[in-house]
Amino acid sequence: MVAEANGDLAGFVIGFLSPSQPDEAHIHFTGIAPRWRRTGLAQDLYERFFTTAREHGRTTVRALTSPQNTTSIRFHESMGFTSSEPIKDYDGPTLDRVTFVRHLDPA
Template structure:
């Protein structure tokens, strides 16, 4: 059984120790410690016993009060294909909606076709941005969140 819980700052060391292996390339530079120091309450960790099964690093935008942002997601290769990434995303969507957020955003590189396909399957729309994040092109993801219906409506 895989459990999902809010992240803690101390989870950073476990996560950063595996990301390069999980991606098969050096990727740790885009996940500085500050994300779990400052956004651990809106980030998630998935565990199977004592083993790290996956994680999602996300936050509620302090500048765009309707938006939540997913910065980094990883699933242990041993747990891929079983719906864990979907479960992490859906847990984050619920957290964001409960805070009144109406949209979730994320981004990736155009070469990351697996990520693009996953986000589309999760209901995200895509926009190609040739210089959104510096000179490297990016694919921007956007997904609207359903808002709870107030009683009496």
């Protein structure tokens, strides 16, 4: 999902439908340009991703972030995700991660 403003990139959500878990979708990375933060743009892009995921029969969305990224943790919790405690070495040595999971009602 990509948002543009006057030809410039304002934000994006990179996600995918899990090829191995038919009820799951994953959000890999999200970024909103600093000037567009706290305008609801990430919320809007996530809602669009949820719609696409529902249309493909997905009822669980997963995402993750680093434990230091408190903005991301607050954002995901505001979007209805449940966050884990930091999981040590989740992405490899020294790369701890907080994981997020959210249920989607079927379409």
